[in-house]
Amino acid sequence: MIKILANDGIDPIGKALLEKAGFVVDTETVPQDQLAEALKNYDGITVRSATKVRQELLDQVPNIKLIGRGGVGMDNIDVEYARSKGIAVVNTPAASSLSVAELVFAHLFTGVRFLQDANRKMPAEGATKFNALKKAYAKGIELRGKTIGIIGFGRIGRETATVALGLGMNVLAYDLFPFDGNLTLNLQGGIQVPIPVKTVSLDEVIANSDFISLHTPFADRPILGAEEFAKMKDGVAVVNCSRGGTIDEAALIAALDSGKVSFAGLDVFDNEPTPNEAILAHPKISLTPHIGAATNEAQERIGAELASLIIEHFNK
Template identity: 80%
Template sequence: MIKILANDGIDPVGKALLEQAGFVVDTETVPQDKLVEALKNYDAITVRSATKVRKELIDQVPNLKLIGRGGVGMDNIDVEYAREKGVAVVNTPAASSLSVAELVFAHLFTGARFLQDANRKMPVDGDTQFNTLKKAYAKGIELKGKTLGVIGFGRIGRETAAMGLRLGMNVIGYDLYPFTGHISLTFQDDISVDIPVKTVSFEEVIAESDFISLHTPFAAEPILGAKEFDQMKPGVGIVNCSRGGTIDEQALINALDSGKVAFAGLDVFDNEPTPLAAILQHPKISLTPHIGASTNEAQERIGSELASLIIAHFTK
């Protein structure tokens, strides 16, 4: 009987699929420092972003046959090392794309209309305060017709691009692996339109975008820092729903304070779960606590897809 430790949880639909297939699934979270001992009793482990599966752990649990990542990035797993040791590694790269893209636009709409600051200062006491705020937030901007730059043109980046195209935005993208193809947009009555899209240079995205959204894996050095902010359009908006560490946060604060960057939307941070106080308190930053894939629909898709991958591996 195959035993699976879903250490960062799994959607009930995924758990039910595994159990119907004859697997035993435990969802009690085991602390990182106790995983070695616990995993000696399991054939597989599934994780999200919290649990780390490094080579030291892999070496000490030779009975482990599979590592499943519910989501896209696998920065918390030593993937190649695991595979060299004969441990299968699977993930669900497409399941959360729509949810993350929608959060990107939640941040874009928020920043474009000052919602993060307006919510902090409402409710008001009397006409004077109300009219003062009304005047302060009267210079919002529309997204339609603006240029959205997408850095990282994988599944989530392309989903974000598609959403921008539906809103009438001009979209340009950059990726380490150049992309030339079509993005298919489906509208009411199942009418589909294929929009030709190709990636451009990093420098072009930086210089020409009115808004920039990051969709890259973890990077050893920030992708956006003081140099990149200097090269952007005045009043640019920045959104990061990918990985902490991809933006130099102090450089971002400086760019916000100078007015070079109009606003930022951040779902990920350098020091989770304790971001810089200056980030948390900044009136031009819209904040969410790493919830890009945290919708009911995405979690169900992740659980179902992960269960299917695990079942396929152990029954092939």
């Protein structure tokens, strides 16, 4: 009987699918320093972003035949080394796309209407400084007609673009792999509207966007640093729901303080799970604790897709 350790949890739908197929699924989290011993009793492991599956661990568990990542990025797994040892590594890149895209716009709507600051000050000052706060937050802007630049045009980047197009925004996109085709708006009643989109250069995205959203894997160096901020429009806003380390946080704070960047929305950070205090306290940053894929719908899709991949692998 095949045993799977879902060390960072799995949606009940995914667990039920695996059990129906005859798998044993354990969902109790094993601490990182105890994984090597625990995994000797399992054939596979599923993780999210918390558990690390590195070469050192893989060398101690020769019985492991599959690693499943519930989500997109696999920065916490030594993928190539695992595959070189004959271990299958699978993930669910499409399941969380809409949830992440909607969070991008939660941050954008928050920033253009100053909600991150209003939500801090209204409880403390709303009863005594109501009119002053009303005046302070009276210069919001609309998203319709503005240009969003999307850096990284994979599944999540395209989903973000689709939401933007539905709001009446213009889209500039960049990716290492050029795209020239249609994105489809799915409207009520089964109506589908194809809209042509093609990628442009990174410099064009940086220079001509009112808002910039990052959707790239982890990079060796920040994609947006002081040099890139200097090339942006005055008053640009930046959202990062992809990976920590893709924005130079010190350069971001400097750009926010100077007014070059009007606001930022961050779901990911350097040094997670202990982000920089200056980032956490900044009044122009909308903050969430790495919850891009954390919706009920996305977790159900992730669980079901991950279960299907595991079943398919072991039934070969």
